[in-house]
Amino acid sequence: MKRLTKAIILTLLKIIVVFYTVFPFYWAIVSSFKTGSALFSVDFFPPIDLTNYRDLLTNGNFLRNILNSAIVAVSVVTLSLIFAITSAYALGKLKFRGRGVVLAAILGASMFPQIVVLSGLFGTIRWLGLYNSLGSLVLSYMIFSLPFTVWVMTSFIRQIPAELEDAARMDGCSTWAMIWQIYFPLLAPALASTGLLAFIASWNEFLFALTFTLSDTVRTVPVGLALISGSSRFELPFGTIMAASVIVTVPLILLVLIFQRRIVSGLTAGAVK
Amino acid sequence: MTSQTTIQSGWIKRIEPWLLLAPMLIVLATVTAWPLARTAYLSFMHATLDAGDLPRFIGFRNYLALMKDGDWWHAVRNSAFFSATSVTLETLAGVGIALLIDSQLKGRGALRAVMLIPWAIPTVVSAQMWQWMLHDQYGVVNALLIKLGLIAHGIAWTAGTGTAMAAIIAVDVWQTTPFMVLLILAGLQIIPRDLYEAAKVDGAPGWAQFFYITLPLLWPTLAVAILFRLLDAVRMFDLAYVLSSKSRETATISIYARQQLVDFQDVGYGSAVAMLVFVMISLVAAVYIQLTKIRLISE
Numbered sequence: 001m002k003r004l005t006k007a008i009i010l011t012l013l014k015i016i017v018v019f020y021t022v023f024p025f026y027w028a029i030v031s032s033f034k035t036g037s038a039l040f041s042v043d044f045f046p047p048i049d050l051t052n053y054r055d056l057l058t059n060g061n062f063l064r065n066i067l068n069s070a071i072v073a074v075s076v077v078t079l080s081l082i083f084a085i086t087s088a089y090a091l092g093k094l095k096f097r098g099r100g101v102v103l104a105a106i107l108g109a110s111m112f113p114q115i116v117v118l119s120g121l122f123g124t125i126r127w128l129g130l131y132n133s134l135g136s137l138v139l140s141y142m143i144f145s146l147p148f149t150v151w152v153m154t155s156f157i158r159q160i161p162a163e164l165e166d167a168a169r170m171d172g173c174s175t176w177a178m179i180w181q182i183y184f185p186l187l188a189p190a191l192a193s194t195g196l197l198a199f200i201a202s203w204n205e206f207l208f209a210l211t212f213t214l215s216d217t218v219r220t221v222p223v224g225l226a227l228i229s230g231s232s233r234f235e236l237p238f239g240t241i242m243a244a245s246v247i248v249t250v251p252l253i254l255l256v257l258i259f260q261r262r263i264v265s266g267l268t269a270g271a272v273k
Numbered sequence: 274m275t276s277q278t279t280i281q282s283g284w285i286k287r288i289e290p291w292l293l294l295a296p297m298l299i300v301l302a303t304v305t306a307w308p309l310a311r312t313a314y315l316s317f318m319h320a321t322l323d324a325g326d327l328p329r330f331i332g333f334r335n336y337l338a339l340m341k342d343g344d345w346w347h348a349v350r351n352s353a354f355f356s357a358t359s360v361t362l363e364t365l366a367g368v369g370i371a372l373l374i375d376s377q378l379k380g381r382g383a384l385r386a387v388m389l390i391p392w393a394i395p396t397v398v399s400a401q402m403w404q405w406m407l408h409d410q411y412g413v414v415n416a417l418l419i420k421l422g423l424i425a426h427g428i429a430w431t432a433g434t435g436t437a438m439a440a441i442i443a444v445d446v447w448q449t450t451p452f453m454v455l456l457i458l459a460g461l462q463i464i465p466r467d468l469y470e471a472a473k474v475d476g477a478p479g480w481a482q483f484f485y486i487t488l489p490l491l492w493p494t495l496a497v498a499i500l501f502r503l504l505d506a507v508r509m510f511d512l513a514y515v516l517s518s519k520s521r522e523t524a525t526i527s528i529y530a531r532q533q534l535v536d537f538q539d540v541g542y543g544s545a546v547a548m549l550v551f552v553m554i555s556l557v558a559a560v561y562i563q564l565t566k567i568r569l570i571s572e
Contacts, residue, residue, distance in 0.1 A: 007377075094290045119311070
């Protein structure tokens with residue numbers, strides 16, 4: 001009897017947790033189907049009406065913003081992973097003086113508050129001619145993407161046994177070939193999870209995107225979404241905003257659910273030893 | 274000949290790690306060390322974004338003005354309150370939910386998947402979602418509270434004095450507790466199950482098992498997770514920016530710094546603000562690492 005009550009309480013608690021976690025997103029989906037006065041009523045199961053989606057996709061810069069976000073995030077992830085592999089090999093497999101210092105510097109950089117470099121970076125970006133271009137974001141996103149990918153890849157590469165490398169060295173394998181022909185394929189799953197996490201971080205970034213880009217056509221999705229407003233002051237733009245939110249979020253949620261296990265291992269490799 | 278090659282390979286061996294690290298270190302220096310040095314330099318200048326206005330050295334005057342700036346100290350209090358409250362709530366809720374998920378094998382995978390949903394949602398999207406849910410006239414939260422008879426009229430959560438900060442904390446807790454849960458769940462996996470069996474044989478009650486087994490063994494994981502959350506919370510920008518714009522009531526130190534830099538184009542003063550933010554965050558990290566004695570770098 002006591003056992004049964006306990007099981008019922010636990011199940012109830014779980015239902016509450018699931019409701020709390022999922023409801024806000026459910027409400028966003030529901031609201032994205034509502035237009036005009038339907039938005040004013042609390043209706044949990046409205047008919048599916050795709051007007052807001054059609055409006056978003058046919059006019060305005062929304063599609064352009066999505067494309068911008070994708071270009072930036074893919075470039076950031078590709079560059080970071082290339083840098084991270086060679087660095088992780090040096091930090092995880094080679095013994096050299098200064099290794100501890102480099103690791104500490106990378107850890108320090110990963111805790112770096114973005115706001116601190118804003119004014120300094122602004123000068124660099126203008127000097128490079130990158131202001132109001134996607135290049136400014138690719139460069140500035142390295143600040144969080146690079147320390148994270150290097151750190152996580154270093155902890156992954158350490159788990160690969162040394163025997164493999166010894167055998168390859170016997171066969172006269174050079175370091176460069178070692179990295180790209182031996183470690184790269186072995187690290188592919190780790191690269192996928194680390195890359196996905198770096199992708200999400202770039203896709204979501206707001207402060208730099210708000211500051212370093214100006215025109216509607218160069219904006220990324222988070223900035224576009226934060227600045228959407230109704231055509232008149234009295235019109236509630238929330239139907240459109242929710243539709244945009246759903247479009248931006250659904251691919252992320254699907255990716256995260258598909259790569260569930262990898263993501264959790266990527267997150268914990270950065271935090272738990 | 275042989276000694277020649279050994280000398281040469283010894284030399285290559287010594288610089289090889291640095292050759293491999295060089296591209297990464299150069300990029301990292303370009304986006305961290307160099308801009309940081311420039312921000313530090315600008316913080317001692319009177320500088321604006323006006324093209325005709327050349328920066329001129331004014332010593333510590335920006336910092337002195339900042340010490341007497343009420344809005345700045347208000348932002349410091351906001352950030353401190355936000356960080357302390359949200360990280361505490363997230364840790365407590367995170368441990369609670371993780372233990373709940375871990376309590377039964379049934380449904381563990383599904384619940385963990387559900388936890389990933391708020392975590393994957395961009396912060397700006399969560400801010401907009403909650404902005405709408407908390408809307409004073411048409412928000413679902415007010416509608417439910419009125420139906421339950423808890424309030425008579427809708428409350429303007431994100432605009433009201435006292436409620437705006439609470440709303441921001443609530444959204445942050447919703448969004449980032451799942452991150453805590455995922456890390457804590459991973460930490461719980463490491464604890465050997467036979468410890469609990471032994472405790473049960475000795476007749477230790479549930480709370481004793483938690484305080485003498487779970488918590489001490491979970492602590493290394495928890496301490497790192499809290500550090501990550503804390504650093505994120507102290508520099509928080511997007512949530513408060515989107516939820517309640519730049520209202521003084523909720524402006525964080527990052528929002529205040531950007532306001533000076535970009536909106537008021539006062540680069541010198543804004544840089545001084547940014548440097549103080551940097552010092553504060555470094556202090557928080559240093560004190561925390563000292564207190565918890567966590568080791569972030571192995572070997």
